[in-house]
Amino acid sequence: MASDKEATVIKKYANRRLYHTGTSSYVTLEDLAGLVRNGEDFVVYDAKSGEDITRSVLAQIIFDEESKDGQNLLPITFLRQLIRFYGDSMQALVPRYLEFSMENLTKEQNQFREQMSKAFGGGTFGTGALDAIQAQTRANMTMFTEAFQLFNPFAAAAAKAQAEAPSAAPENAELGDLKRELNEMRERLDKLAKSK
Numbered sequence: 001m002a003s004d005k006e007a008t009v010i011k012k013y014a015n016r017r018l019y020h021t022g023t024s025s026y027v028t029l030e031d032l033a034g035l036v037r038n039g040e041d042f043v044v045y046d047a048k049s050g051e052d053i054t055r056s057v058l059a060q061i062i063f064d065e066e067s068k069d070g071q072n073l074l075p076i077t078f079l080r081q082l083i084r085f086y087g088d089s090m091q092a093l094v095p096r097y098l099e100f101s102m103e104n105l106t107k108e109q110n111q112f113r114e115q116m117s118k119a120f121g122g123g124t125f126g127t128g129a130l131d132a133i134q135a136q137t138r139a140n141m142t143m144f145t146e147a148f149q150l151f152n153p154f155a156a157a158a159a160k161a162q163a164e165a166p167s168a169a170p171e172n173a174e175l176g177d178l179k180r181e182l183n184e185m186r187e188r189l190d191k192l193a194k195s196k
Contacts, residue, residue, distance in 0.1 A: 010044040011045055011046075012046055042054070090189075108139060
């Protein structure tokens with residue numbers, strides 16, 4: 001959320017109540033979720049220590065949303081993979097990569113909405129709308145597949161090898177492929193480190 005407007009300050013008190021300093025009123029996590037949906041920036045500070053606890057409050061909002069029936073956005077496989085990155089050497093790259101992926105998804109979402117408004121402009125559900133949905137779904141699945149392969153190149157290599165020759169691939173060839181992919185990953189990491 002890039003904005004020139006200063007972020008609203010929310011204070012969290014020991015009794016777990018959240019105080020919106022802009023409106024001088026207490027708010028709930030649901031209210032804060034509404035602010036996020038409306039594109040409003042806020043920071044949350046612990047009222048006693050002054051510590052910035054925005055990340056944990058946002059994580060709590062996501063947890064609450066995920067707990068609602070039919071509201072699941074985070075697949076179990078993704079959550080498991082994310083947990084595996086804590087303490088891993090790749091941990092430093094994950095936040096920026098996820099930000100990049102979400103920015104692309106947001107752009108795709110806006111493009112999809114434009115396509116849908118054009119398709120539904122006449123008020124009828126035509127084949128153009130169905131084609132747009134299918135094309136957008138394919139594009140999103142490709143993006144997510146590539147993202148998961150980047151985070152887990154060994155699983156991707158094993159799946160590829162299994163799909164190409166499930167029983168005939170020799171172990172040496174698989175090991176060579178894994179070494180090559182590991183070297184490619186190291187080169188990418190080196191390039192990323194040098195660009196910073």
